[in-house]
Structures are given as C-alpha cells and as structure tokens.
Amino acid sequence: MRELRIRAGYETLGELHRASGVTVATLSRIESGVQIPSPKTLNRLAPFLKVSVEDLLAAAGYLPEKEEDPNEAAARTIEAAISDDPELLEFWQELVKRDDLQLLFKQVKPLTPKSIKKIIKVIKAIEDAEATED
Incomplete structure (x- = not known):
C-alpha cells in the first residue's frame, strides 16, 4: 500500500x-x-x-485478482525499453493506438529491451520514409 x-x-x-x-x-x-x-x-x-x-x-485477498491483459503488459514492456528516448517514446504512444498493429502484440515473443528498441526504430524509419513519399 x-x-x-x-x-x-x-x-x-x-x-x-x-x-x-x-x-x-x-x-x-x-x-x-x-x-x-x-x-x-x-x-x-x-x-x-x-x-x-x-x-x-x-x-487484500477478498476478491480474485483480475487477469492482466497481455497487450497492456506488452505495451508497458515496450515503453520501459524505450523510455530513455523521448522521440521513440512519443512515436510509440501514437503507434500503439493503431488497430492494424494489435495483432503484432499477440505475435511477439519476449524480447530484450535492446531488441525492442531496435524494432521500434525500424518501424519509425519505415513510417518516416512513407511519410516523405506522400
């Protein structure tokens, strides 16, 4: 408490x-x-x-504890891995709202924070490249 x-x-x-x-x-x-x-x-x-x-x-043990949503746990893990990079964190906070990426959360295996950071950087680079093409 x-x-x-x-x-x-x-x-x-x-x-x-x-x-x-x-x-x-x-x-x-x-x-x-x-x-x-x-x-x-x-x-x-x-x-x-x-x-x-x-x-x-x-x-306190009076009720059964709620099961944690695996997507929320994955999102918190990712946020922790990129929390030292404000630009990536801001990008992630927008990215997590996208419905098309919800399946990705379910498919990802446990990764190290370093691997998570690399993946988010790659996704951001792709998004940035697509934005300049438009």
Whole structure:
C-alpha cells in the first residue's frame, strides 16, 4: 500500500490519515503487513489512493485478482525499453493506438529491451520514409 499512498501524493501516513480519517496506527499496520485491512477500511481508502475498491479488495485477498491483459503488459514492456528516448517514446504512444498493429502484440515473443528498441526504430524509419513519399 505504501507505493499506492506515495503515488497518490501522500508522502506520510499522517497526510493520508488527515485525508481519509483512517488512523495512522491502522495505516502503519496495513503497510507493514501486520494487519489485513477490512473491506470497510479499503472502501474508505480507495478514493484517496486513486484506485478502485475492487482492486484494493482483490489485493487484500477478498476478491480474485483480475487477469492482466497481455497487450497492456506488452505495451508497458515496450515503453520501459524505450523510455530513455523521448522521440521513440512519443512515436510509440501514437503507434500503439493503431488497430492494424494489435495483432503484432499477440505475435511477439519476449524480447530484450535492446531488441525492442531496435524494432521500434525500424518501424519509425519505415513510417518516416512513407511519410516523405506522400
């Protein structure tokens, strides 16, 4: 829960307590793994942590966790591999919206970040060449 708290903008447990009303002691026990939060507590925390109640209930073991969409996982892997290159990242963010490339995601085998970066560069070079031909 610590990662969710920080991502939501609460640097300290006290800040989250003041916003949500859940005691610092309870928040501390939840973050340290000493206490499993009740569904009522999760319901109070969800809007402040900027996640759905269902996601928190699943993470706490009250509901089965949702299966991750393989396309979303592949897209995150690709973004991580090219995150150090703003031009490629911007190109990728436009490319990922294209319906004609959705099949590509399903066919790609696991690749190294270096290989992913090379492939995106090749796709960009092809797109750039086609744009100059038009």
